Amino acid sequence: MATVVLMPAVVADAEDAVLTSWLVTEGDQVTKGQELAEIETDKANVEVEAETVGTVGRLIGSAGDRIAVGAPIAVLLKDGEDASAIDAALGVQSAPEADEPAAPLDAADAPATQPVSGTPPEAAQTSAHKPGERxxxxxxxxxxxxxxxxxxxxxxxxxxxxxxxxxxxxxxxxxxxxxxxxxxAATSAAAEPAAEPAAASAAPRRAEQVSSEPVPDAGGAYEDIPLTGMRRAIARRLSESKATIPHWYVTVDARLDALLTYRKQLNEASPVKISVNDLLVKAIASTLQAIPAANACWNGDSIRRYNTVDISVAVSTPAGLVTPVVRGVEKLGMSALAETTKDLIERARDGKLKQKEIEGGSFSISNLGMYGVRDFCAIINPPQSAILAVGAAEQRAVVTDGEAGVATVMSLTLSSDHRVIDGALAAEFMQALKARLENPVLLAL
CATH class of the missing domain: 4.10.320.10 (E3-binding domain)
Incomplete structure (x- = not known):
């Protein structure tokens, strides 16, 4: 039977995504894993891959369409099938059982065969619920x-x-x-005399601005930049994070002279250049293994503790912040970690990440040291419970055993979900992380 390709749900609670472009045309032969289309999700531009071998029988939707999650976007035909199999496959896809909605549409909020952009709200059919009805x-x-x-x-x-x-x-x-x-308004109209025409004509304009952000003065020049789906999602997710997650902050200063010497030695033998950020990611993984209670997230009625260390690395792109996930960091050697991270960062900036590469992760790292930022507090990326904000490594005056000197110091701030990582646990984590950065031989243990 023909295979129906559905709009994937890359982000939790996502209702739709924008079809950016098609990478195939009808009649093309495709292999399993081949990219079919590019879509813009809340987090990044990702590619939709074919899950089976087949021939592209139909492409549903055009570039720029916003399509519901779970809705069909393409149909792949098997050998020997003709166009009649397309309608049959789509018919099965859009025909729910008598008392249950179609399973593929469980995450969708629009009719299966219609792009969201093609169904204006005023034209949508609404249905009232009867008493006792599911x-x-x-x-x-x-x-x-x-x-x-x-x-x-x-x-x-x-x-x-x-x-x-x-x-x-x-x-x-x-x-x-x-x-x-x-x-x-009706009460006011009955109690007050009619307004002057000029005032009446101004009322609609004020009404339009009731729920808007403050606008610039009329005399100043400005430009309103339309929000992309990703920028809207970033605003929504981070606002929800600050509003619903009790953030707790802990800052430490770590001396990096030993780490920088260690990095130089590694780069003399490594086929791939290892960055300070790579060493930080490795140090975080080592610390989370030593303190597994911090490798967890809030799960409503439980705390979910992870057995592997998957770290999201914040990457700035023209479209917004993207967080590809480096998986199984605890199992990677430094060269493999550096190569994996470099590849993810490059493809994040090119908008070429795959869906699975931005899902999950138990911890995030955000590094602004390259911009000369000394320290900052980052916002937790839900559903994770912690993010490490990394400042610049700079030479500072230090005192060791009563004697003044100069050392390369970096400020690190942990933002943690206090429901999962309380103050004592956060302090323990940062103490262990600092120890590994100042004595990098611990990373090999």
Missing amino acids: IFASPLARRIAAEHGLDIAQIPGRGPRGRVIRADVEAAIAAGKAEPEAES
Whole structure:
């Protein structure tokens, strides 16, 4: 049977992604693992790969379309199949069972065969819920409704089979805010005389700006830059992180002279240039192995502790911050770690990361030392519980055994989720990390 390629859910709670470009055309023969399309997700531009061998029978959607997660974007035909197999495959894909929504659409909030951009809200079919009826709603819609004290059963859904999606909840929230405003406006209109025409004409403009950010003075020149999907996601995720995660900060200063000597020795033998950041990543992995309680994340009703060390490395790109994951750092030698990290960083800047390369991770590192930044506090990347902010390595006056001297010192600040890593554990982690940086022979143990 023909294979339907679905829009992947790269990020938790994602409802859609932008189809950036097609890398194949209809009629092309493709192999397993071959890139079919580029998509823009909340975190990065990633490539969608073919999971089977076949012929491209149909491409669904055009470059620039915003398509729901779980919706079909292509159909691959097997040998001997013709165009009739395409409709059959799509028919199966969009036909749910009598009492359950189609499994591939469990994460989607739009009809399976329609790009989100092609379904205007005003044209969408909504469905009211009957008493005792099972309510289908996306996890994100349920969470937003709960945060605003709304009963999900009272919100009509426009998704498949009346499924409640984020747009339905947001519309209900907006309607709830509009009713008091309308009542207030009606009361004011009855109590006050009619306004002058000039004032009346200005009212709509003020209404448009109620929920907007402060705008520049009219006399100044400025440009409004439209938000990309990634920039919107960065704003949403980091705002949620600061609002919902109790951040706890611990800072230490580490002397790096021994580490820099160690790095020089490594680079004399390594086929790949090893950076200070590579050594920091390795030191973090060694520390997390020594203190496994810090290699964990908040999981609602439990704390999830990881057995491997997967570290996200923050990379600045023109589109925004991307965090590819270096997996199994504890098992990598320094040359392999440097090569892996370099490859991930280059492809992150080129927008060529794969979906699996930006998922997961238990810890993050953000390095601004190359910009001369001495120290800073980073925001935790949920659902992780910690991120290390790395400042510049610089020569500073130090005192050793009562004698003044000069040493290369780096300031390191750990931002941790206090629900998982409390103050004592954070201090223990930073003490162990500092010990490894100042005595790098510990990295080999």
